[in-house]
């Protein structure tokens with residue numbers, strides 16, 4: 001984010017709708033970004049074709065698919081009917097599906113990472129396995145996001161990376177068709193995606209990979225568990241700390257990956273604004289297909305939003321979250337679930353007591369400096385938010401309308417929409433930036449609010 005903000009043109013301002021009353025809706029949330037992009041990478045590295053059903057189609061996942069295509073992979077987008085799905089997948093697998101047909105990876109190629117952490121971190125190790133140079137470039141913000149862990153590790157594992165000493169984008173990975181691999185130490189305290197990136201390609205390195213994290217803390221552990229579970233489901237052998245292994249050490253054995261038929265779970269972090277709407281308005285929202293077991297960090301919302309005043313029930317209809325009519329503040333460490341911070345901060349600003357959000361210093365290097373942006377934008381509406389060393393302190397105050405700037409950050413935009421439910425006259429800048437992970441956000445939001453109160457959708 002920047003200090004001096006020119007007024008956005010009116011056409012870029014989205015008048016955030018206030019809630020006409022308690023919401024009562026069922027909202028079908030599109031697929032998980034993190035699962036879709038891991039699924040695409042693993043399918044690319046497999047020895048046989050695979051399927052991704054109900055993939056997320058958003059800026060981040062389309063960038064991933066396009067990048068893999070430029071390296072030679074075939075990704076066909078199809079619409080599937082129930083009859084063409086496996087029995088095990090059943091009804092859930094109808095809808096859009098991507099067929100991924102792996103091929104020998106090749107350069108020269110140019111990858112546009114946009115501002116997708118998953119693309120800029122997961123693909124350099126894949127590029128090291130390509131035959132030829134692969135250039136990586138992206139949005140201006142992508143130059144500022146940490147990549148040193150991936151670049152340093154790839155060099156240590158035998159790859160040539162040309163970054164003109166920046167340790168960041170833009171850069172070129174000079175793939176030779178294979179990589180030695182082996183043991184490597186990295187400091188992943190600025191992003192768990194460094195660890196995930198090396199593990200995902202690890203089965204294809206000659207010696208596999210052993211990643212040892214040496215930094216002071218490691219954010220987003222559920223996302224690393226997601227990587228480990230998805231690798232195992234594709235047939236890889238992985239030793240991880242949570243299975244009794246050494247703390248902070250992961251080992252992936254070299255071996256072929258299987259082509260999978262994977263149905264992508266709904267994105268639970270993108271379910272956040274809708275659950276929060278139930279909490280804020282004292283209403284009720286059901287998210288169908290909420291998984292019983294998942295590694296997605298969004299699952300923690302059941303506990304966090306319950307502590308803030310709601311209640312939830314998981315049954316065959318999905319997850320139903322009900323607001324209790326009162327919003328309380330929370331003191332919570334969000335280090336494992338950092339991407340939920342903007343939405344929690346917005347709810348906390350509307351609560352009846354103070355909140356402290358801890359363990360999220362690394363958010364300063366996300367899509368924007370999320371801590372600074374949340375302070376500036378919530379305070380711009382009359383709030384009282386201060387930045388701490390590793391998070392935010394939020395003292396609720398009556399808020400007023402105004403422009404909520406979003407700094408090309410999808411989660412800032414949904415946070416602004418949440419505030420608008422309770423505060424008249426909030427205008428969210430560039431709501432289209434939600435397209436990074438949730439392209440239909442405005443329609444889903446207005447649909448949720450349009451459901452007649454008392455009548456379930």
Ligand SMILES: O=C(O)C1=C[C@@H](OP(=O)(O)O)[C@@H](O)[C@H](O)C1
Nearest residue numbers: 034191192193219220223338339
């Ligand atoms: O691996 C992933 O899919 C992600 C890991 C996390 O990154 P950081 O560890 O950099 O926060 C998370 O914030 C991001 O939205 C998605």
Ligand SMILES: C=C(OP(=O)(O)O)C(=O)O
Nearest residue numbers: 115116117118339366367
């Ligand atoms: C941090 C996020 O994304 P990225 O994958 O770009 O790191 C996010 O989605 O909140």
